[in-house]
Amino acid sequence: MGKLREVTVLLADLPVTLKTLHDCPSFPAPTEDADTFMGNATLKALHYAHLARCWALADDSGLTVDALSGAPGVHSARYAQDSVAPGDAANNAKLILNLSAVPVENRVARFHCAMVLAAPGRVLGSAIGAVEGIIVDDPRGDHGFGYDPHFFLPTYNKTMAQLPPDQKNLISHRGIALRAIRPIIEDLLQQPDEPKSP
Amino acid sequence: MGKLREVTVLLADLPVTLKTLHDCPSFPAPTEDADTFMGNATLKALHYAHLARCWALADDSGLTVDALSGAPGVHSARYAQDSVAPGDAANNAKLILNLSAVPVENRVARFHCAMVLAAPGRVLGSAIGAVEGIIVDDPRGDHGFGYDPHFFLPTYNKTMAQLPPDQKNLISHRGIALRAIRPIIEDLLQQPDEPKSP
Numbered sequence: 448m449g450k451l452r453e454v455t456v457l458l459a460d461l462p463v464t465l466k467t468l469h470d471c472p473s474f475p476a477p478t479e480d481a482d483t484f485m486g487n488a489t490l491k492a493l494h495y496a497h498l499a500r501c502w503a504l505a506d507d508s509g510l511t512v513d514a515l516s517g518a519p520g521v522h523s524a525r526y527a528q529d530s531v532a533p534g535d536a537a538n539n540a541k542l543i544l545n546l547s548a549v550p551v552e553n554r555v556a557r558f559h560c561a562m563v564l565a566a567p568g569r570v571l572g573s574a575i576g577a578v579e580g581i582i583v584d585d586p587r588g589d590h591g592f593g594y595d596p597h598f599f600l601p602t603y604n605k606t607m608a609q610l611p612p613d614q615k616n617l618i619s620h621r622g623i624a625l626r627a628i629r630p631i632i633e634d635l636l637q638q639p640d641e642p643k644s645p
Numbered sequence: 646m647g648k649l650r651e652v653t654v655l656l657a658d659l660p661v662t663l664k665t666l667h668d669c670p671s672f673p674a675p676t677e678d679a680d681t682f683m684g685n686a687t688l689k690a691l692h693y694a695h696l697a698r699c700w701a702l703a704d705d706s707g708l709t710v711d712a713l714s715g716a717p718g719v720h721s722a723r724y725a726q727d728s729v730a731p732g733d734a735a736n737n738a739k740l741i742l743n744l745s746a747v748p749v750e751n752r753v754a755r756f757h758c759a760m761v762l763a764a765p766g767r768v769l770g771s772a773i774g775a776v777e778g779i780i781v782d783d784p785r786g787d788h789g790f791g792y793d794p795h796f797f798l799p800t801y802n803k804t805m806a807q808l809p810p811d812q813k814n815l816i817s818h819r820g821i822a823l824r825a826i827r828p829i830i831e832d833l834l835q836q837p838d839e840p841k842s843p
Binding site: 482483485513555557559561570571572573574575576577578579601602617618620622623624626627630631634 | 680681683711753755757759768769770771772773774775776777799800815816818820821822824825828829832
């Protein structure tokens with residue numbers, strides 16, 4: 448999975464042990480019902496920090512389109528959940544249908560990633576990364592997932608799905624948020640009164 | 646000025662020479678009339694790269710409040726421009742007045758910073774950093790500027806204006822965007838076909 452590899456690479460040399468939900472298969476998932484990406488990332492980080500009794504890093508990501516008043520927003524992953532076959536293809540079809548009357552110059556969109564670090568009962572730090580692009584009708588590229596094939600980056604003359612993983616990690620919303628969290632973790636590790644483990 | 650010092654610190658060890666608008670007093674300012682922070686940062690970076698005939702790094706920053714449909718947004722610096730004494734105090738007064746009927750739990754706001762690197766005629770890279778907080782009626786803190794005294798960060802139980810500069814740089818929208826741009830610059834400097842200067 449790309450997300451896990453990206454986190455591991457960017458945090459590898461810190462004096463922390465990284466575990467993932469694959470290491471804790473019995474943990475139930477929380478209900479992600481917040482109004483904002485940061486709200487959902489916060490409730491996930493607090494939920495898992497409580498269960499694991501150690502620091503937890505959680506993210507919440509999604510797409511906002513200005514011409515759609517910010518939709519799909521926090522519902523990005525389940526935008527077309529009422530369709531016959533929910534998933535990336537249905538989400539993208541709904542997005543393009545809803546933008547059919549919007550000219551390309553008004554299709555400004557942003558991918559957002561809220562990243563939250565929590566200890567049991569307490570948020571320790573957070574950051575939001577975002578990248579701006581344009582929604583295009585015709586999908587392009589085989590990398591990535593979700594809305595990536597329709598998210599066009601004028602700077603690179605490519606969609607997000609046409610960027611190789613290393614390039615995507617360099618410029619993506621999640622890469623930005625991760626690079627922002629790292630120095631916050633380093634700062635916390637230098638505070639003598641901050642308990643790192645149970 | 647805090648912004649210049651922050652850029653200098655974070656980019657200091659790169660093999661580039663940093664100059665600021667203080668070094669180029671004859672450059673006219675562009676009209677910042679884009680609809681988004683990224684749009685304004687892009688037009689500024691392209692404008693100054695064209696004039697200086699070298700790479701230019703520009704940012705555009707501001708506040709959005711969900712309960713105000715994203716206002717003040719790109720008009721953050723001139724939100725109360727029709728007041729008797731435009732400036733930070735008038736902007737903050739207008740913000741608090743417009744939120745007077747909104748309970749504190751619905752006063753979610755974000756500071757955004759769009760950072761763009763351009764060569765003459767061409768955008769080279771960009772990043773958006775953001776931080777989420779809550780707008781409070783009573784100002785607190787002497788650091789920072791603009792809306793900082795009313796932007797409360799629950800994680801730190803402080804407003805942005807109560808954070809010392811180093812702490813603000815660590816967690817702020819501008820700090821996030823700057824930390825995101827640095828590896829993009831490093832990547833560009835390693836590309837043999839990328840002209841660095843005129």
